[in-house]
Amino acid sequence: MMNGQGRVSPGSAAPAEERGCSWLSVWVFLIFALAIKAAIGTFGLWLVLPFCHSSDQPSALQQQEFSEQFSEWECASAVPQGTDRGWMCCPKGWRRFQGSCYFLSTDTMNCAESAENCTEMGSQLVVITSKAEQVFLTEQGGQPQKEINFYIGLFEVDDDQWQWVDKTPYNETAAFWRKGEPDPYPGVNCTAMHVPTKDLNNWNDVEPIAKLHRICEAAAVIV
Structure with missing residues (x-):
């Protein structure tokens, strides 16, 4: 609820532009998850290469x-x-x-x-x-x-x-x-x-x- 001076009263819903921050958080999370998945896939390829020493060789x-x-x-x-x-x-x-x-x-x-x-x-x-x-x-x-x-x-x-x-x-x-x-x-x-x-x-x-x-x-x- 807006008071007479145009400020948001405690407990009132935030304006739409402020609620948009939650969607930004979702996109950041999705991008981070995709990056982790790609890294795991790349590491998996390294594991199957026929190296004689450690499995993380390129x-x-x-x-x-x-x-x-x-x-x-x-x-x-x-x-x-x-x-x-x-x-x-x-x-x-x-x-x-x-x-x-x-x-x-x-x-x-x-x-x-x-x-x-x-x-x-x-x-x-x-x-x-x-x-x-x-x-x-x-x-x-x-x-x-x-x-x-x-x-x-x-x-x-x-x-x-x-x-x-x-x-x-x-x-x-x-x-x-x-x-x-x-x-x-x-x-x-x-x-x-x-x-x-x-x-x-x-x-x-x-x-x-x-x-x-x-x-x-x-x-x-x-x-």
């Missing part, structure tokens, strides 16, 4: 070209410098070092087959560009009482002219050839890492028909 892996070849992943919860994304991932069974994933095969193929196999997996024969990487791979490849040779991505394209598979410039001072290697014989134009050995200089040049193991490399997927 679904963006399935959108990466390299990742199309694999269904299971292992991810490290770490934020690489210069990025705001929080997972660095490699396919299950691959080994991660810094920003790369490495596959060390258990079967053997010739040189061309090894390169093709890596390509089919969205990778390439490994390109070794640092001592730290050479140390890591030598340690990974070594098995007690067993000698193994792994193809790597270094090829002789002309007489004594060596080139990495991805066109990375070949730096002779940063190469890890065994003593007396590479030898001058024609047709010996592929490169293998010989392990186990205590010496980091463990590269041999080999004939392309040799059936050896291989090391494939691809950039880790960051999501």
